[in-house]
Amino acid sequence: MVLPEGFVLPPWYLLGPVLVILAGVLALLWALEPPVTDRTVLAFAPWMMFGSALHVLHRIEAYPERVEILFASPTVYLVTAIVAGLAWIIAIFLYAGGLQPSISRFVGISGTGFFAVFAMIALNSGWAQGTFEPFWPVIAVVVAGIATAVAWIALSLWFTDVAATTGATGTLVVFGHALDGVSTAIGYDVLGATEEVPLSRLILEAGEALPTEEYIGAGWLFVLVKIVLALFILGLFKEYVEDRPQQARTILALVAAVGLGPGTHNVLLFLVT
Structure with a gap:
């Protein structure tokens, strides 16, 4: 499927x-x-x-x-x-x-x-x-914010030109995918939620097969993959943003939406169910 x-x-x-x-x-x-x-x-x-x-x-x-x-x-x-x-x-x-x-x-x-x-x-x-339960959704937002800050600092230190060129758009891309990753991990490891996207489910199952699953759960691998993928995309788009900023930022906005949309959906759904 x-x-x-x-x-x-x-x-x-x-x-x-x-x-x-x-x-x-x-x-x-x-x-x-x-x-x-x-x-x-x-x-x-x-x-x-x-x-x-x-x-x-x-x-x-x-x-x-x-x-x-x-x-x-x-x-x-x-x-x-x-x-x-x-x-x-x-x-x-x-x-x-x-x-x-x-x-x-x-x-x-x-x-x-x-x-x-x-x-x-x-x-x-x-x-x-x-059914209003705010604890884990708030934790998801806070952890996603921290993960975004750490990832963006690392990008700024080692790939300064990428961070400077993509700017606030790049930050939103990273935060959106961090929120999706963290909220999915919490849902999968803590709240017993199932993953609907087949590829995401494969990554979660791969994390479940690792020896670390017993100690820190399976979702951490999904979070890592999401953030690394977001940073990799920003690196690929650096020259595109420089050459054709309007088109490049439009596409990056769609990339951000692919993360921020599902991430916000997870947070809201966990709040009310």
Whole structure:
């Protein structure tokens, strides 16, 4: 099995409009050619987390039955991209009209608002059902922050040019994958969660087969692989960021989302289940 468990596409009459709207949003953004800087990538971090909140609400069955499949994987990523893209377009026009001091500011504030609202809905659901457990999710965020700091310091010392070139975008990439790795490790070793992605499950099973599993669990190998892979990608993108910064940072933002999205999803899900 290659695809993650729970991977399901909605029927054509739902998927079709989603794809058409997404294509229209992308076409308009292509025509507008908004700048993509470190601030732009950071501004989209809340939107990456917003998509996770939408999916967690699907996991706890908070949506009406007719539309719930839109928030399953992978369609939830398309829905998130549409909403975030529309916010970006609105920000561009507000900035052009002199109503906002910068594009990234509106994108970041609106994304934070959307994430906060939907995350609170999920948290209130967990609180009402008596399943709200903050201890391990908080530990996951703290440990991921520490791991990111250590990895970034090491990168800055031994590959200073890579850290300087990728900047805040690179930091977000490392933190996103560190959060995914740490939260997955805690879920697997401590909370008894199962891993839905086949490749990730193979890495966890490899860690389980090592002699260290008895003492520190199996998840540490997954954390190490995620962080090393993130740093390796930043090294590969150094020249690309120098030559074509806008395109390179856009791709790195997607790389960050692949880590930050699942990591935030794990944290929220552990909070409410």
